[in-house]
Amino acid sequence: MSKNYKIAVLPGDGIGPEVMKEAVRVLDVVSKKFGFDVNAEWANVGGAAYDESGSPLPESTLKLGEASDCILFGSVGGPKWEHLPPNLQPERGALLPLRKHFKLFCNLRPARVYKELAGACPLRADIVGDGFNILTVRELTGDVYFGQPKGREGVPGSKEEIGFDTMKYSRYEVERIARFAFDAAMLRNKKVASIDKANVLTTSVLWREVVNEVIKDYPELTLEHLYVDNAAMQLLKRPREFDVLLCPNLFGDILTDECAMLTGSMGLLPSASIAEGSFGLYEPAGGSAPDIAGKGIANPLAQILSVALMLRYTFKEEEAAKAIEAACEKVIAQGYRTGDIYQEGCTKVGTTGMGDAIIKALA
Ligand SMILES: NC(=O)c1ccc[n+]([C@@H]2O[C@H](COP(=O)([O-])OP(=O)(O)OC[C@H]3O[C@@H](n4cnc5c(N)ncnc54)[C@H](O)[C@@H]3O)[C@@H](O)[C@H]2O)c1
Ligand SMILES: CC(C)[C@H](C(=O)O)[C@@H](O)C(=O)O
């Protein structure tokens, strides 16, 4: 019987639809090559959905996600929707509820430097050396993002008015993500850096305590604890020495933007947000990039590499995933560059041109 994969495609806002178009074209080619059928259904999410229906996460979009094997997500948000009440904003009204609804507790963000892109990395050549390969395992459904209570109190506009959020982790949540990171490290270079702020935050003290307990089951691993401020610095100083970064939600958000830029651009970092089982939401780590949206110049690689992660984690199509990753590597080696990673002597292409090159490389 032929394999048929049902995917909810939610392009979102800004550059989302532009890079998604290329990702789905690539998926189409790969599905034919590796013999599986894709039933991709598109729906609005974020600002685009709000404009159309008054909700950033319409019931129909949520239902489509529930009826699918996974979600391929673009990005949401932009200045147009910043003024809305929190529950109607694309980020807080759609992306975060999707992560919570589908219990996507684990966010994987693999960052590596392609040899030919070492020059796009802002670090000195002697620090980049022959490249680095860092997998961030970021907890995604806890922390200050979701901890209650949060809100505003006091007379609006008065000097006494306050805004507050609650940073919170349960032992269970920390243990679950730590095990995931440790299992991942066992298949890699067996080194984990756990990120916290245990010199200040009670949440981090618990985090560190639990990580120290769980590591006892992994005697082959090397574990270091780093305060997040120090980690931000060490990543610039010695990126090659990192293997797996185990992060709480907020610190992982911040450090993965740093990791993305270390690879050369925000447009290069894919991401997999996964639940227990096979369901996942796959999206670039970067956002809707309002500054370049609509110009046809966004780098589609992060979105295309997110398709590779989707094939790997939800569909266990490892060969197809590797083929996409190899095709991306090949076009970079061939010198194709979008503006964000352009260097003299290379061939400058737009979003569609990069998609074309990858499809050609897959042939
Ligand atoms: N997953 C998501 O949906 C997601 C993630 C991050 C930010 N956002 C939202 O996106 C909006 C813009 O946020 P921001 O400006 O802080 O971050 P951003 O990641 O959108 O942009 C930061 C910088 O990176 C560049 N960039 C990002 N992706 C790129 C790509 N594919 N190709 C070339 N350059 C790229 C942008 O042009 C910009 O200069 C906000 O509304 C934010 O909340 C959404
Ligand atoms: C858009 C925002 C809610 C999101 C986050 O903070 O998790 C984004 O920055 C990310 O990195 O996926």
Ligand SMILES: [Mg+2]
């Ligand atoms: Mg982020």
